[in-house]
Amino acid sequence: MAFFNKNSKSFIKLILIIYFLQITALNGQLRVGFYSERCHNAESIVSTVVKEASQREPRMPAMLLRLHFHDCFVQGCDGSILIDNVKEAERNAFGHEGLGGFAEIQKAKTQLETQCPAVVSCADIVALAARDAVVLAGGAFYEVETGRRDGRVSDLSFAEKMPDVDDSIEVLKQKFKTKGFTEKDLVILSGAHTIGTTACFFMPKRLHNFTGKSDADPSINPKFLPELRSKCPKNGDVNVRISLDNLSEKKFDDQIMHNIKNGFAVIASDARLYDDNITRAVVNSYLQTEISDLNTSSSFEKDFGLAMVKLGRLEVKTGLLGEIRKISEFSHGTSQN
Ligand code: HEM
Numbered sequence: 250m251a252f253f254n255k256n257s258k259s260f261i262k263l264i265l266i267i268y269f270l271q272i273t274a275l276n277g278q279l280r281v282g283f284y285s286e287r288c289h290n291a292e293s294i295v296s297t298v299v300k301e302a303s304q305r306e307p308r309m310p311a312m313l314l315r316l317h318f319h320d321c322f323v324q325g326c327d328g329s330i331l332i333d334n335v336k337e338a339e340r341n342a343f344g345h346e347g348l349g350g351f352a353e354i355q356k357a358k359t360q361l362e363t364q365c366p367a368v369v370s371c372a373d374i375v376a377l378a379a380r381d382a383v384v385l386a387g388g389a390f391y392e393v394e395t396g397r398r399d400g401r402v403s404d405l406s407f408a409e410k411m412p413d414v415d416d417s418i419e420v421l422k423q424k425f426k427t428k429g430f431t432e433k434d435l436v437i438l439s440g441a442h443t444i445g446t447t448a449c450f451f452m453p454k455r456l457h458n459f460t461g462k463s464d465a466d467p468s469i470n471p472k473f474l475p476e477l478r479s480k481c482p483k484n485g486d487v488n489v490r491i492s493l494d495n496l497s498e499k500k501f502d503d504q505i506m507h508n509i510k511n512g513f514a515v516i517a518s519d520a521r522l523y524d525d526n527i528t529r530a531v532v533n534s535y536l537q538t539e540i541s542d543l544n545t546s547s548s549f550e551k552d553f554g555l556a557m558v559k560l561g562r563l564e565v566k567t568g569l570l571g572e573i574r575k576i577s578e579f580s581h582g583t584s585q586n
Pocket residue numbers: 308310311312314315318346347348349412413414415421438439441442444445446447448449451493516518
């Protein structure tokens with residue numbers, strides 16, 4: 250009996266050691282160049298797919314940038330936004346309306362699976378594609394840390410915490426704070442709206458019923474309101490798309506900060522950034538830099554890159570907490586572009 254006990258103890262010890270070693274081996278940290286040994290072409294495969302897609306579809310950079318934000322904000326940057334084989338999938342939530350770029354992520358994943366099977370996570374592809382999108386739109390390059398693993402869970406209800414276009418500045422600040430982001434992060438990340446478009450779907454309250462009296466958001470510059478209303482008329486087609494930055498929709502620059510200050514923000518959540526002392530000061534800080542420093546947009550672009558790295562670290566799953574998903578296992582592979 251004593252002999253049996255001794256053996257069992259050793260056996261349990263051995264199991265624990267193996268388990269510990271496995272966790273240590275798998276529980277990698279995010280780092281730049283995570284795939285350099287096991288899939289050295291990973292980053293260039295993603296950037297080629299993004300480049301080709303953007304040549305075919307000029308909206309692609311904006312869609313891919315938005316996709317990364319929406320992936321990260323719900324359950325962390327874990328590729329869960331891609332899952333579409335469950336009835337109540339996260340990606341069908343109201344706040345995710347208009348998301349695109351799924352087919353391009355799938356395309357990159359398919360190529361990566363051919364070259365290095367089961368190595369590169371979907372979450373990392375989304376993060377890399379967002380960076381490539383920023384660069385293609387003229388923004389500054391930033392290094393993307395990789396090593397995320399994919400989540401397995403997708404649920405519509407998890408998306409409730411997404412910021413809503415009609416949230417007050419207090420709610421926007423709170424939603425970002427809950428995820429570890431400062432007011433500065435909120436402003437600089439919203440600066441992503443320097444590229445891309447919105448559907449009129451997100452505009453009715455701001456343009457036609459701000460306080461329930463058929464009025465418009467008073468923060469809209471009176472010179473801009475007629476233009477916005479003519480593009481998105483009351484009871485008009487909600488699928489019509491208008492630029493988020495009406496002066497330079499396709500260029501990643503700091504124009505959005507000027508727009509916010511001058512009442513030319515298009516969606517309400519951008520306008521709200523000027524409602525609050527702290528966020529207003531952040532917006533102004535980018536404009537002041539411009540006066541004193543000719544190299545201005547680099548300050549906005551540099552900060553944007555830093556904020557994106559922070560976004561990319563949000564609740565990531567490494568090691569045993571996630572997996573390298575084969576996208577086809579979880580997705581019907583539908584194109585939503
Ligand atoms: C502050 C909270 C935010 C709110 C309420 C918000 C809301 C929206 C809305 C309503 C649209 C239009 C969607 C459509 O019609 O397709 C949009 C587009 C976009 N958002 Fe945001 N957003 C927020 C933050 C962010 C962040 C942090 C990023 C990225 C870092 C981002 C990137 C984009 C991009 C690039 C587009 C254009 C997409 C396209 O052209 O298809 N947004 N956002």
